[in-house]
Amino acid sequence: xxxxxxxxxxxxxxxxxxxVLVRRGADFAAxxxxxxxxxxxxxxxWPDGPPRDPKGWVITVAWRKFLDAxxxxxxxxxxxxxxxxxxxxxPAPAVDDTLWLYFLCAHPSLTPSSAVAxxxxxxxxxxxxxxxxxxxxxxxxxxxxxxxxxxxVAGVRFDRPGDVATVLRVLYLVFNEGYSGxxxxxxxxxxxxxxxxxxxxxxxxxxxxxxxxxxxxxxAARTAPDGGLVPLAEQDRSRWDTAAIAEGVAILQAALARDxxxxxxxxxAIAALHAxxxxxEETDWVQIVEWYDELARLNASPVVxxxxxxxxxxxxxxxxxxxxxxxxxxxxxRRTAAAAYLHERAGDLETAARLYAExxxxxxxxxxxxxxxxxxxxxxxx
Amino acid sequence: xxxxxxxKHYRGAPASVNDVPMDRWTPGEITAHVQYMADFADRLKxxxxxxxxxxxxxxxxxxxxxxxxxxxxxxxxxxxxKDLIAGWMVIDVDGYDRAVxxxxxxxxxxxxxxxxxxxxxxxxxxxxxxxxxxx
Numbered sequence: 001x002x003x004x005x006x007x008x009x010x011x012x013x014x015x016x017x018x019x020v021l022v023r024r025g026a027d028f029a030a031x032x033x034x035x036x037x038x039x040x041x042x043x044x045x046w047p048d049g050p051p052r053d054p055k056g057w058v059i060t061v062a063w064r065k066f067l068d069a070x071x072x073x074x075x076x077x078x079x080x081x082x083x084x085x086x087x088x089x090x091p092a093p094a095v096d097d098t099l100w101l102y103f104l105c106a107h108p109s110l111t112p113s114s115a116v117a118x119x120x121x122x123x124x125x126x127x128x129x130x131x132x133x134x135x136x137x138x139x140x141x142x143x144x145x146x147x148x149x150x151x152x153v154a155g156v157r158f159d160r161p162g163d164v165a166t167v168l169r170v171l172y173l174v175f176n177e178g179y180s181g182x183x184x185x186x187x188x189x190x191x192x193x194x195x196x197x198x199x200x201x202x203x204x205x206x207x208x209x210x211x212x213x214x215x216x217x218x219x220a221a222r223t224a225p226d227g228g229l230v231p232l233a234e235q236d237r238s239r240w241d242t243a244a245i246a247e248g249v250a251i252l253q254a255a256l257a258r259d260x261x262x263x264x265x266x267x268x269a270i271a272a273l274h275a276x277x278x279x280x281e282e283t284d285w286v287q288i289v290e291w292y293d294e295l296a297r298l299n300a301s302p303v304v305x306x307x308x309x310x311x312x313x314x315x316x317x318x319x320x321x322x323x324x325x326x327x328x329x330x331x332x333x334r335r336t337a338a339a340a341y342l343h344e345r346a347g348d349l350e351t352a353a354r355l356y357a358e359x360x361x362x363x364x365x366x367x368x369x370x371x372x373x374x375x376x377x378x379x380x381x382x
Numbered sequence: 383x384x385x386x387x388x389x390k391h392y393r394g395a396p397a398s399v400n401d402v403p404m405d406r407w408t409p410g411e412i413t414a415h416v417q418y419m420a421d422f423a424d425r426l427k428x429x430x431x432x433x434x435x436x437x438x439x440x441x442x443x444x445x446x447x448x449x450x451x452x453x454x455x456x457x458x459x460x461x462x463x464k465d466l467i468a469g470w471m472v473i474d475v476d477g478y479d480r481a482v483x484x485x486x487x488x489x490x491x492x493x494x495x496x497x498x499x500x501x502x503x504x505x506x507x508x509x510x511x512x513x514x515x516x517x
Contacts, residue, residue, distance in 0.1 A: 111476045113383045114430070135383065137433050137474050145430025176513045177383060186514060215515050229512055270517060307517055366509040 014125030019097030207265030213248030399500030
């Protein structure tokens with residue numbers, strides 16, 4: 001989808017139109033295909049004369065596509081003697097259309113990668129090709145993943161809202177593991193989370209939206225011109241997006257005021273404290289450690305405890321950080337990198353250089369490996 | 383959502399349990415083996431976990447730069463080189479456990495006597511892009 005058509009507008013229509021078709025009695029999988037076909041047709045036809053009522057246009061075309069496919073399918077089914085001929089009931093009216101779609105696409109019966117793919121297509125209105133490019137797999141593979149996901153949730157009915165936490169996990173994945181391609185997945189995750197926040201009143205939805213905005217704000221400063229990773233402490237903070245930070249902080253404050261703390265709000269609070277520091281040296285590490293303590297009370301995951309140890313190292317000195325680190329499993333990813341950093345701060349450069357090199361070997365991604373190798377090289381050659 | 387490379391070795395991996403060279407199998411056993419490999423790839427295409435695969439010829443050439451204005455130097459193959467890759471497959475799965483499960487399935491491809499080869503496959507994770515949320 002490109003040129004001449006407001007792609008974001010079209011994509012925003014996708015879940016609405018899908019909801020309309022399903023309410024009219026179309027089953028989810030067929031309705032979703034029909035909406036995709038209608039979007040493709042819009043991209044083809046609209047440049048010549050965009051409709052005055054875009055949503056009405058897409059609904060009409062999608063419904064026609066659905067009926068065409070259903071007729072073809074009926075003819076085929078007669079031959080195949082299919083058993084599942086009963087009409088699928090629409091979603092229960094108790095749940096808002098868009099919300100229902102989010103819950104369906106993040107259903108616990110789906111694997112994380114299937115839930116991500118289905119959410120991007122059905123809620124995000126992205127094409128299979130765009131999703132495949134974003135995740136660097138062949139289009140046929142992504143098409144299979146999506147159609148299997150649709151089959152998996154085919155029988156799911158909601159008579160009450162699902163667990164919003166499952167939806168948030170999917171959106172978090174889209175944001176945090178966004179790859180390349182012609183679609184900005186981080187921006188897409190923010191768009192989808194914004195829409196979810198408008199549909200459901202939940203402090204953790206707001207917390208995740210704030211978390212995304214606060215991290216997205218640093219994006220320009222995160223990457224060096226050569227593609228290398230710039231760690232938080234070394235980022236040029238004048239390049240942070242102050243509007244995104246202000247919005248994230250405001251959303252977070254409103255969420256925290258409701259006194260129903262959750263993991264995303266706590267993570268966003270930590271990001272907000274970093275955003276609040278005009279320079280790395282002015283970071284309020286004592287407060288950050290307190291937030292990590294809150295986070296550990298909610299979910300004492302190894303990653304949280306590792307990040308907490310690093311924060312303790314900043315607040316109470318590298319020896320304290322190393323002591324906190326000593327209590328954690330040696331096999332934990334990034335533990336060696338954290339130990340290298342704390343040893344360097346403690347003045348033990350030889351150990352630090354050795355640990356940086358060791359951490360580089362274990363790094364799960366290229367940018368981190370290059371960064372850690374450079375740290376080792378810096379100490380070895382100075 | 384993690385990509386893994388499955389590497390099959392001509393040489394360099396520990397010996398298989400059913401370690402009979404392919405030219406000593408019956409033609410029927412070879413057919414069954416090839417079919418198993420094709421079915422395996424098809425199954426992964428259907429589950430949406432397949433990225434790509436290629437079989438490689440055993441002969442290779444080492445090449446290196448030899449300075450400005452000179453043609454590259456070629457050499458080899460070197461018999462003493464420890465590793466010899468026979469082919470690769472890239473999969474995109476939800477995590478390490480699934481990757482191990484699939485590698486185990488692939489290793490069960492039938493060989494001599496129609497019994498699984500129990501071949502050692504090497505599983506290597508891709509380096510990815512760093513996650514956005516770091517702290």
